[in-house]
Amino acid sequence: MPELPELEVARRSLASCAAGKKIAGVLVERERSIRTPREDGRAFAEGLAGRMVKDVERRGKALLFQLSGGAAVIFHYKLGALAACRGEPVLETDGVAWNFEGGSALEFTDMQLSEFHLAPVDRLEALPVLKSGLDPLSPGLTAKKLAHMLPPNKQLKAALMDALGGIGNNYSDEILWNARLSPFRKVSALSEKEMSELAKQIKSTLRESIKAGGEEEFRDARERHGRYREKVHRRAGQPCPRDGHKIEMVKKGRKTFWCPHCQV
Ligand SMILES: [Zn+2]
Numbered sequence: 001m002p003e004l005p006e007l008e009v010a011r012r013s014l015a016s017c018a019a020g021k022k023i024a025g026v027l028v029e030r031e032r033s034i035r036t037p038r039e040d041g042r043a044f045a046e047g048l049a050g051r052m053v054k055d056v057e058r059r060g061k062a063l064l065f066q067l068s069g070g071a072a073v074i075f076h077y078k079l080g081a082l083a084a085c086r087g088e089p090v091l092e093t094d095g096v097a098w099n100f101e102g103g104s105a106l107e108f109t110d111m112q113l114s115e116f117h118l119a120p121v122d123r124l125e126a127l128p129v130l131k132s133g134l135d136p137l138s139p140g141l142t143a144k145k146l147a148h149m150l151p152p153n154k155q156l157k158a159a160l161m162d163a164l165g166g167i168g169n170n171y172s173d174e175i176l177w178n179a180r181l182s183p184f185r186k187v188s189a190l191s192e193k194e195m196s197e198l199a200k201q202i203k204s205t206l207r208e209s210i211k212a213g214g215e216e217e218f219r220d221a222r223e224r225h226g227r228y229r230e231k232v233h234r235r236a237g238q239p240c241p242r243d244g245h246k247i248e249m250v251k252k253g254r255k256t257f258w259c260p261h262c263q264v
Contacts, residue, residue, distance in 0.1 A: 001169075004060075014063065023099070025049055028045055033115060084106070181264070
């Protein structure tokens with residue numbers, strides 16, 4: 001499932017091929033992905049035709065295509081999708097395709113519960129899909145703010161995933177390894193110094209992955225795979241990159257990976 005770094009990489013690569021282009025026509029084969037207006041591929045296509053893609057923004061885990069004429073499309077990957085730039089018009093798709101004037105296109109395929117919402121910009125805030133809270137990369141996320149946001153009685157991993165949009169199962173493990181904190185520590189047990197290290201590692205872990213193009217299974221709009229190599233996530237039994245001790249895994253609903261030696 002794409003998390004914040006993959007979404008940010010997707011945003012940049014989609015902007016590089018869609019921004020400034022005018023939509024000539026839209027194909028909708030997978031109508032159930034059109035959530036606003038609900039499963040109405042025709043209204044969605046008509047609503048997009050003739051509009052220019054001004055910019056692509058990220059709001060938490062949703063991508064926001066700003067269109068000319070006061071409209072916007074929100075695309076949410078949910079469990080995953082491939083949103084890819086095409087050098088020529090798409091004449092047939094099993095997903096959704098936007099054909100641009102001049103012959104290029106954007107095609108959305110392999111959609112797993114992915115959603116599109118078309119709405120006037122002044123009604124975007126009413127859409128639940130955009131409710132994401134404070135962005136983990138925002139300068140507003142200070143150690144003090146983080147301490148207020150994390151539920152004190154929860155364990156660190158669950159608290160990070162609950163409180164911060166775009167941090168899921170993968171990057172919560174990575175952040176906690178970087179911060180040398182056990183995923184099972186209670187939030188209330190953190191010292192001020194540990195909280196400030198955590199706030200720092202949230203940003204630097206996410207930035208490191210963005211720089212690497214996201215995790216390896218993810219493909220951006222140019223179909224380039226990510227190159228971020230996880231330190232602990234999905235690495236049970238392998239040596240910790242910091243001290244060589246064995247990485248452990250616990251499964252309680254979701255899988256948690258950590259090094260019991262250096263994460264306390
Ligand atoms: Zn270790």
